[in-house]
Amino acid sequence: MRSEAIVVGGGIAGAMTALALARRNIKTTLVDRWEPGHSRASSTDYNRVIRSIHGRDEFYTRWARESRERWLEMQAETGQRLYYECGALVLATAGHCDWEDATAETFQKLGVPFHRFSPNEIAVRFPQFDPHDISYGLYEPEAGMIMAHRAVITTIDLFKKAGGTVIRGRVETDRTERPMLEGKPLEADVIVITTGAWMGDMFPRTVKPISSVVGVNVLYTSTPDGSTAFDQENMPCWIDHGQGSFGLPSTEGSGVKAAVVIPDTIDLDQDERLIRRQTLNRTRSYIKKRLPGLVGEKVVDSKFNQIVLTPDTHFIVDRHPEHENVLLAGGCSGHLFKHGPVFGDFVAGVGVKDFGTADRFRIAGRKKLSPKESPSGR
Numbered sequence: 001m002r003s004e005a006i007v008v009g010g011g012i013a014g015a016m017t018a019l020a021l022a023r024r025n026i027k028t029t030l031v032d033r034w035e036p037g038h039s040r041a042s043s044t045d046y047n048r049v050i051r052s053i054h055g056r057d058e059f060y061t062r063w064a065r066e067s068r069e070r071w072l073e074m075q076a077e078t079g080q081r082l083y084y085e086c087g088a089l090v091l092a093t094a095g096h097c098d099w100e101d102a103t104a105e106t107f108q109k110l111g112v113p114f115h116r117f118s119p120n121e122i123a124v125r126f127p128q129f130d131p132h133d134i135s136y137g138l139y140e141p142e143a144g145m146i147m148a149h150r151a152v153i154t155t156i157d158l159f160k161k162a163g164g165t166v167i168r169g170r171v172e173t174d175r176t177e178r179p180m181l182e183g184k185p186l187e188a189d190v191i192v193i194t195t196g197a198w199m200g201d202m203f204p205r206t207v208k209p210i211s212s213v214v215g216v217n218v219l220y221t222s223t224p225d226g227s228t229a230f231d232q233e234n235m236p237c238w239i240d241h242g243q244g245s246f247g248l249p250s251t252e253g254s255g256v257k258a259a260v261v262i263p264d265t266i267d268l269d270q271d272e273r274l275i276r277r278q279t280l281n282r283t284r285s286y287i288k289k290r291l292p293g294l295v296g297e298k299v300v301d302s303k304f305n306q307i308v309l310t311p312d313t314h315f316i317v318d319r320h321p322e323h324e325n326v327l328l329a330g331g332c333s334g335h336l337f338k339h340g341p342v343f344g345d346f347v348a349g350v351g352v353k354d355f356g357t358a359d360r361f362r363i364a365g366r367k368k369l370s371p372k373e374s375p376s377g378r
């Protein structure tokens with residue numbers, strides 16, 4: 001197989017990179033083990049939050065703002081509903097507000113619209129939440145949710161319309177970590193590896209040391225019979241760091257997605273993608289505390305997927321140390337989906353050597369950041 005560019009992995013990182021390459025008139029082939037949009041990938045599920053809330057990190061704040069514009073353009077271009085601008089609310093817990101305070105400063109500096117709500121204001125504006133232990137709420141109105149599965153499929157369609165080719169196959173690596181398909185080395189001017197959580201096992205020497213894979217259980221709870229209070233028209237996405245939780249309102253009938261993040265182990269190829277039973281009780285306790293209007297409502301859907309955490313929660317966009325034409329791109333750290341359009345463009349630009357990567361995306365020299373310094377607040 002000879003293409004000018006090969007992209008391995010058709011999640012949001014690979015799909016967006018492939019589209020950006022094809023739109024530069026580069027003959028591009030995308031390879032995935034399964035059909036893009038499949039349920040083992042991280043880029044699955046109905047929706048993902050898009051917000052510019054990144055603490056003091058201006059780089060990702062700018063990327064998220066630009067991505068929002070790009071998602072809106074893609075929505076207008078394709079006529080597909082990709083984005084709901086329902087806003088995002090960060091609940092700052094008393095005594096642990098550093099990250100939220102830093103976000104407010106960054107927003108002020110960069111001109112990102114936001115409001116700071118007292119607990120009483122939250123109770124009036126968003127009565128779905130019980131804010132009794134909250135210090136304040138940071139609300140970003142120009143945030144919302146991307147319809148994740150639909151966004152991947154739409155990106156793949158655009159890629160094909162731009163002349164790209166999608167094939168099914170499992171790329172493996174030899175002892176030098178050279179990518180191989182069906183026993184033969186992949187040949188292309190640039191080979192972009194966007195295999196998400198699988199990248200560590202494919203590149204045990206280069207990527208594995210900076211990747212830890214975590215399973216995340218997500219449950220959808222029914223909205224109350226006859227009520228629209230928990231629909232995206234009336235409720236924002238939210239982040240509740242103090243409770244280790246985040247969530248999204250009901251959209252297109254999904255139910256309310258309330259995720260209590262209990263880092264779980266996951267075998268990427270062997271595990272059934274069924275949620276762990278104990279998360280049901282944790283989610284119910286969380287709902288009782290924060291979303292009392294949902295008490296007694298039933299879980300109607302669930303997902304079990306993985307994220308990859310790098311030590312500093314920065315993405316990876318770097319060349320393989322021994323194979324100059326192999327570019328490694330991923331390291332999602334739980335926040336890559338929303339940045340997809342800008343990430344794909346950036347990776348394509350690095351791939352064709354229009355510009356170099358950013359220092360933060362290099363593989364070498366990673367160290368753990370404190371939650372205060374971290375762009376994800378983790």
Ligand SMILES: Cc1cc2nc3c(=O)[nH]c(=O)nc-3n(C[C@H](O)[C@H](O)[C@H](O)COP(=O)(O)OP(=O)(O)OC[C@H]3O[C@@H](n4cnc5c(N)ncnc54)[C@H](O)[C@@H]3O)c2cc1C
Pocket residue numbers: 008009010011012013014031032033034036037040041042043044047048049050169170171172194195196197198199202216217218305306307329330331332333334335336337338339
């Ligand atoms: C529960 C949960 C909630 C999240 N919430 C948010 C959010 O609100 N906002 C946000 O921005 N992000 C969020 N994320 C993170 C986001 O979903 C990920 O960062 C993003 O989807 C990662 O995309 P990816 O393309 O790197 O990986 P993936 O989507 O996993 O894609 C990797 C692809 O590579 C393929 N592949 C693997 N190995 C091979 C191989 N050897 N050969 C060929 N193909 C291969 C796989 O089949 C897969 O299709 C969340 C993630 C989870 C799990």
